[in-house]
Amino acid sequence: MDEFANSARGAYVLAAHPNWRESRVNRLLLQRARGVAGVKVQDLYARYPDYDIDVAAEQANTGAAQLLVLLHPVQWYSMPALLKLWLDEVLSYGWAYGRAGTALHGKDLWLVATTGGPEASYHPQGYNRYFFDAFLPPYEQTAALCGMRFLPPLVLHAAHRASHEEVEAHAEVFRDRLATYPDWPEIAELGACPITDVPATDRPAPPAHD
Template sequence: MTTDGQSSGVLILAAHPNWRESRVNARLVAAAAGVPGVQVRDLYALYPDYDIDVPAEQRAVEAATLVVLLHPIQWYSMPALFKLWLDEVLTYGWAYGANGGVLQGKDVWLVATTGGPESSYHPQSYNRYFFDAFLPPYEQTAALCGMRFLPPLMLHGANRASEQEIADHAQVFADRLRTYPQWPELDDLEQCPACVVPLTDRPGNSPGTR
């Protein structure tokens, strides 16, 4: 699933703790691998020991114009290795803050699945919130780095999706990758300026420890 060559186009960061049991994400990765100009990095295959090669990951992101975050939603967020990737790769002075801004102007696209159906993400159902309520951490991560957060591609109810629904979803994903950046909706999305982070708020500059 992992391609280590560099690409100036689309980078897919794929993270699934158990690909053998994946009904949808594995199909999406396979569909993406057949699209020219797409680089797929399977984080769990690359880093089974969670020892992330930060310079390699930064090079891969720096070479891309579209960064795709592909993963199942777990506990209303991303898998653990993906969170570690964010912690270690998106560093101050590179991704954001003084002397940062390497990611400024790039696009980021969340492509994710949920086990529960869309109807479960409702104030009157067991997830209690519309799914959009769980997106701010993704949106603000993009904004901090000056990246444009594109409308997510979601498949809700992945546990019970039919084979046809999964095949159709994978086809939509592949088609979108092939046509990027000629997406009509992008004309109405403004680029996001990087958030200004005061020097006093930079890591290691605050008194005491958190």
């Protein structure tokens, strides 16, 4: 049975971790997400170990949800490779963005991430040189191009050094957010989803078939 077929509040969680055996925080968040009603979870590395993504199935899952959640560790200031491939292939022109690409209009995108470095390292005087928000524009613009709202991210810094109590508290916030979506106080303060248009002339021509 589809977890959110009859729910206007349904969430689709894309969990992307290249090595779950080494994960503590993301693995717990994945487990908590699976226990929330109205939430469908996709473990990308388990589902697509060969990186051969079922685009039609993923578009169906994404289109059926109101909230798309990107759950992953930050790797080289970005997302794991399989999640990037998912975005490249699933959020296609004419479906997710561009003229007639309205499948995601009015939906929400939520980033839930962990970092290895402490929050203090994301500072002009830290070894990451920038505040963490400086690495968010690709996520924000992906949402904007698809007509989605980008919700305030949930981030746990220095995840591998977090205490058991800190990890449990973080997981509880995550679970509560999923369970209460879209009734978050800050959502009322966000503007409407942007509507953009990318002309077909700005996209590569489809390959010719003999």
